[in-house]
Amino acid sequence: MAEERSSKVVIVGCGPIGGAMGCLFRxxxxxxxxxxxxxxIRNQPHAAGRSINLVLTRRGLRFAEMLGVKEQLLSYTVPVYGRTMHDLNGTTTYTPYGREGECNFSVDRSKLNEFWIDEAEKAGASIHFDRALSLEHTSLEARFHPHVLGGTSPLPGSTPLLHRFSGREAFRCLITE
Structure with a gap:
């Protein structure tokens, strides 16, 4: 008997990867x-101060190209050709990111998140904000709960807990409102 494939995908987390994967699955x-x-985050004021930019490499750009959004994504980036390292004695060393003329692309973390959220929504993904996840490894249940606290830390022990699900045939996903 042929195994029936579900036509629904649930993605946990809407950072750049979650949004991009939402586009791909759609x-x-x-x-x-x-x-x-x-x-x-599109409805929040951006925090002032320093933020570490992210770097898009050829692999990330190939993915964006496959989805047909490479040029739009590049409009938020700045090319970076290498990095300069400073040692304790004040000596600097430049290391290029590739051969002459090759570069990576630096992008503001918030802009990248906003870009992929927008693209996922345009593709038809439903995004549910303010929803926390809890996992019950004994019953193989994942539950999404309305997030009512201002800020929370990551689920303690979530990585080992997720590994406990590895290799299991299935677990239930329950959404509570």
């Missing part, structure tokens, strides 16, 4: 629900 015809424990 492209392949899946219904996509993305759950994010934080507020929609």
């Amino acid at each position: 492209r392949h015809g899946y219904d996509v629900d993305i759950y994010e424990r934080y507020h929609d």
Whole structure:
């Protein structure tokens, strides 16, 4: 008997990877629900101060190109050709990111998140903000709960707990409102 494939995908986390994967699954015809424990960052004022930019490499750009959004994504970036390192004696060493003329692309972390959230929504993914996840490894249940606290730390022990699900045939996902 042929195994029936579910047409629904649930993604936990709507950072750059969650949003991008939402686009990919929608492209392949899946219904996509993305759950994010934080507020929609597009509706929040950006924090002043320093933020570490992220770097897009050829691999990330190939993925964006496959989804047809490479040029739009590049409009938020600045090319970076290498890095300069400073040692304790004040000596600097420059290391290029590739051969002459090759570069990576630096992008503001918030802009990248906003970009992929927008793209996932345009693709038809449903994004549910302010939803926290809890896992019950004994009953193989994942539950999404309305997130009512201002800020929370990551689920303690979540990585080992997720590994306990590895290799299991299935677990239930329960969404509570």
